[in-house]
Amino acid sequence: MTADLRRRIFHVEKQLEAQQAELRLLKAQLTTQTKMIAFPVLALPPEIVSEIFLYSFEPGPFLALDSKAAPMMLLYVCKTWNRIALGTPALWSNVLCRLASGEKALRALAVLAERSGSTPLSVCIVSDAENPVRYDIHTFSVLFCQHSHRIRSLDMRVSSADLRVIDSYKPQLPALRELGSYAAEHTSRISMFRDAPNLSVVRFDHRHLDHIPFRWHNITALHAATSGLNMLLHAWQKMPNLAVCSYEPEKEDMTEEDIERGNAPVVVHKTIRALHAADFLCYDEPTTLLYYCRLPALETLVLNNVLDLDIVPFLDDSAPPLRRLILSAKKSRVICIPKVTQTLALMPHLTELDLSLCERDTYREFCAEFSRSPSVLPKLERLSLLSARYDRERSEGDELECLEHGALLELMIEAVSSRQATAPAKWKYQIRTLHIKMVEQVDVVYVSKASAIRCDDMSKDGVDLQLGPAADIIIFPHHDNL
Numbered sequence: 001m002t003a004d005l006r007r008r009i010f011h012v013e014k015q016l017e018a019q020q021a022e023l024r025l026l027k028a029q030l031t032t033q034t035k036m037i038a039f040p041v042l043a044l045p046p047e048i049v050s051e052i053f054l055y056s057f058e059p060g061p062f063l064a065l066d067s068k069a070a071p072m073m074l075l076y077v078c079k080t081w082n083r084i085a086l087g088t089p090a091l092w093s094n095v096l097c098r099l100a101s102g103e104k105a106l107r108a109l110a111v112l113a114e115r116s117g118s119t120p121l122s123v124c125i126v127s128d129a130e131n132p133v134r135y136d137i138h139t140f141s142v143l144f145c146q147h148s149h150r151i152r153s154l155d156m157r158v159s160s161a162d163l164r165v166i167d168s169y170k171p172q173l174p175a176l177r178e179l180g181s182y183a184a185e186h187t188s189r190i191s192m193f194r195d196a197p198n199l200s201v202v203r204f205d206h207r208h209l210d211h212i213p214f215r216w217h218n219i220t221a222l223h224a225a226t227s228g229l230n231m232l233l234h235a236w237q238k239m240p241n242l243a244v245c246s247y248e249p250e251k252e253d254m255t256e257e258d259i260e261r262g263n264a265p266v267v268v269h270k271t272i273r274a275l276h277a278a279d280f281l282c283y284d285e286p287t288t289l290l291y292y293c294r295l296p297a298l299e300t301l302v303l304n305n306v307l308d309l310d311i312v313p314f315l316d317d318s319a320p321p322l323r324r325l326i327l328s329a330k331k332s333r334v335i336c337i338p339k340v341t342q343t344l345a346l347m348p349h350l351t352e353l354d355l356s357l358c359e360r361d362t363y364r365e366f367c368a369e370f371s372r373s374p375s376v377l378p379k380l381e382r383l384s385l386l387s388a389r390y391d392r393e394r395s396e397g398d399e400l401e402c403l404e405h406g407a408l409l410e411l412m413i414e415a416v417s418s419r420q421a422t423a424p425a426k427w428k429y430q431i432r433t434l435h436i437k438m439v440e441q442v443d444v445v446y447v448s449k450a451s452a453i454r455c456d457d458m459s460k461d462g463v464d465l466q467l468g469p470a471a472d473i474i475i476f477p478h479h480d481n482l
Contacts, residue, residue: 042080049081050088062096062124062155065108089117099127099162102135106143113147120152120175125166127158137162141169148172155180155203167192177201181212189213217241226250233267233292242269246276247289267293274300290314300324309337315346322347329357340365344376351379356386357439363408367415374419374430382433385412406446409467412436413447416463417454428457433464 035042041049057071065072071092074085085091092115097105113121125144148171156163156179173196180203190212193199199214203223221244224232228250236242272295277288290311298320303309306327315322325347329335335358337343344366355366363385369376387408412434419430447455459465 046080046084046087049084053085053088054090057091062094062122063092063108063112064096064098064101065104065111067096086115089115089119092116093119094122095124097123097125097140099125099135099137099140099158105135106140109140109143109147113150118150121147121150122153123151124155125158125162127162137165141166141171145169145171149174151176153178153180155182157182163190174198179203181205220244222246224248229289229292232289233265236267236269236272236293241271243271244274245272246278248278249289265292269293269295271297273297274302276302276304278304294318295320298322300326302326304328305330306335307333309335309343310339312339312342312346315343319346321349323349324352325350326352326354327356327358328354333357334359335362337362337366341369344369347377348375349379350377352382352384353377353380354384356384358385363411367411371415371418374422378422378430381431383412383416383431384433384435385437387436387438409436409447410451413451413454413458417458427463428461429463431463434458435464435466437466 032042041052044052053071053074061067061069063072071085074091075082092112095109095112097109099105109123123144144166151173152175154173154176158166167190171192173193176193176196176199178201179193179196179199182203182205194213194215197215197218200218201221201223202214202219203225204212205225205227216238217240219239220241222235222239222242223246224235225248227247232245232247236245275289275295275298277290291314294314295318298318299322301322301324303326307330309327327335335355337358340362355363358366370380385408416431416434417429421427421430455465455467
């Protein structure tokens with residue numbers, strides 16, 4: 001009898017253990033499902049979460065190991081995210097090395113290079129010239145050379161002395177495509193980039209490129225920040241296949257005496273297709289870039305901080321197939337285009353035009369010319385404008401009037417609606433996008449009944465109309481015209 005009781009107790013204990021195990025499993029499932037309801041991302045497969053991480057942080061910041069920004073903080077959210085993040089090599093491919101941090105810079109490069117697996121690296125090296133701290137640049141250079149074959153993008157924000165030391169170790173850069181060089185000016189010749197066969201994008205600041213030889217014929221994009229005009233034109237002559245260039249002139253770059261001495265000859269570059277020039281100001285000034293270049297292949301021209309714009313001589317001499325012209329005015333000023341008719345006539349291939357903050361007469365002449373003949377800007381499809389409620393100055397004490405927003409809308413709507421698309425187009429109107437925004441916030445715009453009808457007709461034709469900063473802007477017709 002005792003044996004029978006023991007046997008029954010054994011079976012009950014087994015059943016109890018099984019039920020307790022099932023209870024633990026059910027509780028775990030309940031916890032998981034509750035978390036998934038509150039945090040749906042937890043229900044996704046790790047591969048999808050990894051892709052979300054990459055999409056969220058593309059192209060991603062340069063990382064130091066002590067960074068408190070994402071994606072570094074993903075490691076501290078939960079064990080699952082920690083595991084997924086560490087298993088996503090591309091998250092760790094952007095490395096920040098602050099040389100003044102000493103051992104931390106070495107560890108950052110070593111750890112992140114390991115985490116990123118075989119993913120190409122983007123490396124930013126920074127040294128503090130104003131507050132120098134003792135660090136072993138030679139040890140760093142050795143470690144840098146161990147991983148240099150994987151570097152695709154390199155930013156060198158280092159002192160001239162540090163750059164010379166790194167260069168002396170002859171790092172190999174077969175995968176390098178983008179280079180940013182922001183060291184102080186010096187006369188030492190740097191040779192580490194001469195044998196970078198894939199280098200095609202160069203960014204520099206206050207640097208004479210003669211001291212950093214490249215395979216010049218490979219360079220297709222040049223971004224020159226706060227650089228001299230002579231330096232830029234000299235660089236163009238060395239880069240026969242350059243396609244994209246952005247340029248921010250150095251303050252007080254050239255004087256009229258420099259021009260008279262012939263220090264900046266006219267340069268004809270036959271492959272540049274896109275040019276972005278900051279601080280353009282007035283064309284008539286002899287220190288502006290377009291005064292000294294001819295670009296017969298130019299398709300995109302972006303000019304910032306414009307005051308007066310007379311690009312007729314440039315367009316006439318270059319005869320470029322210009323397709324995009326983007327203008328932005330200097331802060332608190334407006335743009336004056338004295339030769340609107342001639343300018344438009346020289347841009348027959350233009351498909352996109354942005355006339356931000358032009359003065360009243362410029363807008364009026366543009367609308368009159370555009371409405372006059374279908375031969376004026378026959379391919380224009382996208383038109384953007386920016387207007388201001390208050391009058392602004394072109395220069396000190398020289399006030400130019402801006403069109404009131406409603407009046408500008410009336411002009412542009414009438415001009416755009418007057419241009420019919422040519423056969424075999426599937427739509428009625430030539431312009432497919434019309435954006436007119438204001439510097440100041442506007443919620444309600446009053447226009448004539450005729451303009452309101454035109455807007456409705458253009459919308460039905462599929463024209464993308466944005467007539468203010470708010471997407472739900474309301475257009476009311478004038479009561480007098482109802």
